Amino acid sequence: MDSRTKLMLAAIDRMAERGYKGVSTKEIAAAAGVSEMTLFRQFGSKMNLLEKAIERYHYAAEMTQVFEERLTWNLREDLLLIGRMYHETMDRNRKLFLIVLGDNELAGLREQAQKHPRKLLELLTGYFTEMRSRGKLIETDAEAQAIAFMWLHYGAFLSRLFAPSSITSLPFSEVMESSVELFARGLTP
Amino acid sequence: MDSRTKLMLAAIDRMAERGYKGVSTKEIAAAAGVSEMTLFRQFGSKMNLLEKAIERYHYAAEMTQVFEERLTWNLREDLLLIGRMYHETMDRNRKLFLIVLGDNELAGLREQAQKHPRKLLELLTGYFTEMRSRGKLIETDAEAQAIAFMWLHYGAFLSRLFAPSSITSLPFSEVMESSVELFARGLTP
DNA sequence: TTGGAATGTTAGTGATCACTAACTATCTTC
DNA sequence: GAAGATAGTTAGTGATCACTAACATTCCAA
Known part of the structure; x- marks a missing residue:
């Protein structure tokens, strides 16, 4: 599982529990077992991380x-x-x-x-x-x-x-x- | 309208729009037209302000x-x-x-x-x-x-x-x- | 008129936040 | 083994946060 994936999954998990504002980028990175810099290098911003996560993990029912x-x-x-x-x-x-x-x-x-x-x-x-x-x-x-x-x-x-x-x-x-x-x-x- | 009332109403209004974490005590005080110190003197903490506001303004239907x-x-x-x-x-x-x-x-x-x-x-x-x-x-x-x-x-x-x-x-x-x-x-x- | 309560002002605490710079380490791939 | 991409580390930015200390002001009731 690559860094992007781990970050997106960690973000979804934490944010679902404590809200977007309730979770820090540092915590997301730690939960993903990845450095905070990797988060910003991959996604640029906290908001973009969430957007990409929703884009990718929104279950599309047929x-x-x-x-x-x-x-x-x-x-x-x-x-x-x-x-x-x-x-x-x-x-x-x-x-x-x-x-x-x-x-x-x-x-x-x-x-x-x-x-x-x-x-x-x-x-x-x-x-x-x-x-x-x-x-x-x-x-x-x-x-x-x-x-x-x-x-x-x-x-x-x-x-x-x-x-x-x-x-x-x-x-x-x-x-x-x-x-x-x-x-x-x-x-x- | 006394300070307590103004603060509670301002808190409810702002928090309903931008969430508990999304509003600062400074902003609530300003919206109430009151100094931030008054907020803390009257309620002690942001959380207590919300609790008291809910207690008082929760509409009790008969x-x-x-x-x-x-x-x-x-x-x-x-x-x-x-x-x-x-x-x-x-x-x-x-x-x-x-x-x-x-x-x-x-x-x-x-x-x-x-x-x-x-x-x-x-x-x-x-x-x-x-x-x-x-x-x-x-x-x-x-x-x-x-x-x-x-x-x-x-x-x-x-x-x-x-x-x-x-x-x-x-x-x-x-x-x-x-x-x-x-x-x-x-x-x- | 005076005492006391409520409020304002200002300046600050230490913590945390999102985000960055600069440098290093680890890989894969040719 | 060199190149290049990907990652980690460390230290830091400036902003904002909830909350406090200290002192000054206003205002009403006795």
Whole structure:
């Protein structure tokens, strides 16, 4: 593993724990087992190190493919699949989310981190529209319901992100299944 | 307005914008129109200033009262009322949320900020249980559905908090009504 | 009018920060 | 084995940070 890699991984780890401002370049270098000079020689600045790290380690989910190939047009099955895909994507980018959400001056970098949710919203809206034209969904505002679905899962993700000790004792999967059931009953004719 | 008040308000404003670490005591004092010495004489430390500010300006919603007096036992009406109450509470505490969520070292202070969501979850679970015993709700896990409702609104709140320019063009109220409709259809026998 | 509390001013502490200069050591590669 | 790239070491820049000491001022209540 070369110096650049070690530095980027160390930066992500530390910044996810204590924030961009909360970690010094000296500490990142030490955690990477590398001299601080190497950090500046490779990246020029602390901010650039973070940018390059996000660029490289932002997990790029291929959601389009899932929507094209794995849907069954059974609302329950599909929503469960989509929900799982959402959380897998978000979990993989967990640390990056923590970093960019934790510092308002990093708002510019949020663009990248929120690319997938936006894409998913688009795909999900299309899915609901198609389901309605197949007569498997009630007449409703497809985009509004897609956003509701996204919000529910976004809230679930962030509540776990910010409060490791959950507000409830219920297992995550159980709430997830209840919510799928809710959408299925609520949107099926 | 005395010095303490001016300092606490200035601290909340600045910290909500640029984070706890992003604002200096000198800047807070200047924004309050007060000398930096006054800050330390009144609060002793930067952290204590924030703690006292949260203590004093955390909006304490009286949700129990709403649940006792304003419910109509019409699912649609009640969920709309509860959703509105949730967002009003969260909006009032918006800045405090931004501060404590933005800095992981402030995790201890999150307790206070998350008191209301926890209380609301409890009340909502009770409401769903009562509705079921009145035969107005399907057989379902009341707590799981309450959490789903909370997550949906938590996600809505945070997505507005972190991304002022929304991911969608739909007005907030419209999604809110769609989601109430979703719950009403999904949970009514 | 006077005493005391609150506030301001100024100058400073030592620590830490991001970042740099200058020089040396270790590699690989031809 | 020389060249060139990559790394480490050391020492430092100037800035900013939270926080303090010492002294001067303002202002209100008794």
